Amino acid sequence: MKRNWKALLVLTIVTFLMIVTGAAGALADTAVFYARVAKLYMEEPHSKIKMPVEDVAKREVTDTWHAPRSGGRQHEGQDIFAPRGTRILSATNGYVYKIGENNLGGHTVSVISSGGRVYYYAHLDSYAPGLEVGDRVTTRTLLGFVGTTGNAQGTPPHLHFGVYDFSGAINPLPLITDRTAPTVTRTTPEPAPRRRNQDRRITSRVRVS
Numbered sequence: 001m002k003r004n005w006k007a008l009l010v011l012t013i014v015t016f017l018m019i020v021t022g023a024a025g026a027l028a029d030t031a032v033f034y035a036r037v038a039k040l041y042m043e044e045p046h047s048k049i050k051m052p053v054e055d056v057a058k059r060e061v062t063d064t065w066h067a068p069r070s071g072g073r074q075h076e077g078q079d080i081f082a083p084r085g086t087r088i089l090s091a092t093n094g095y096v097y098k099i100g101e102n103n104l105g106g107h108t109v110s111v112i113s114s115g116g117r118v119y120y121y122a123h124l125d126s127y128a129p130g131l132e133v134g135d136r137v138t139t140r141t142l143l144g145f146v147g148t149t150g151n152a153q154g155t156p157p158h159l160h161f162g163v164y165d166f167s168g169a170i171n172p173l174p175l176i177t178d179r180t181a182p183t184v185t186r187t188t189p190e191p192a193p194r195r196r197n198q199d200r201r202i203t204s205r206v207r208v209s
């Protein structure tokens with residue numbers, strides 16, 4: 001009975017997200033995708049994520065969380081500055097949830113990950129070639145390139161990085177860790193890749209589609 005209750009809860013949340021995002025229509029195998037997303041919901045959200053802009057260190061990011069913005073808005077994320085065209089890599093594992101344009105964000109990619117958290121990448125100059133909604137991503141997956149699209153036009157190129165959970169936006173900065181930690185302080189090895197079979201299956205699915 002407990003399992004049924006959990007499944008119902010997940011189904012409700014997923015249905016809600018399908019309606020809110022309209023992402024469902026973009027997928028051929030919607031059911032499979034949402035089953036994968038439902039599984040992510042059962043996992044604890046990440047307490048650590050990777051720096052999403054290549055060759056930028058966390059200490060180089062100026063904390064602008066909740067800084068005032070035009071129209072009485074608060075800054076609901078962090079801006080990570082880098083030369084135009086710098087590679088943007090996913091900060092987490094997960095699935096590409098949405099690829100699209102909006103007035104503020106310009107070219108944007110959203111990735112859904114553990115705990116149903118959504119990681120939002122905005123102002124992209126361009127998307128990674130071949131990136132599609134439903135693609136599985138890891139922290140090595142290229143999502144796109146730093147730019148100034150949306151309301152970043154006229155500013156130095158940067159990634160606007162947002163993190164959203166059910167309560168709304170949360171500050172990404174405390175979660176970010178540098179990609180290449182100094183060897184002296186590295187005490188634990190990288191976790192071994194899990195679910196190899198599934199990786200292979202999804203890779204082949206992407207190739208045929």
Ligand SMILES: [Zn+2]
Pocket residue numbers: 075077078079159160161
């Ligand atoms: Zn921003």
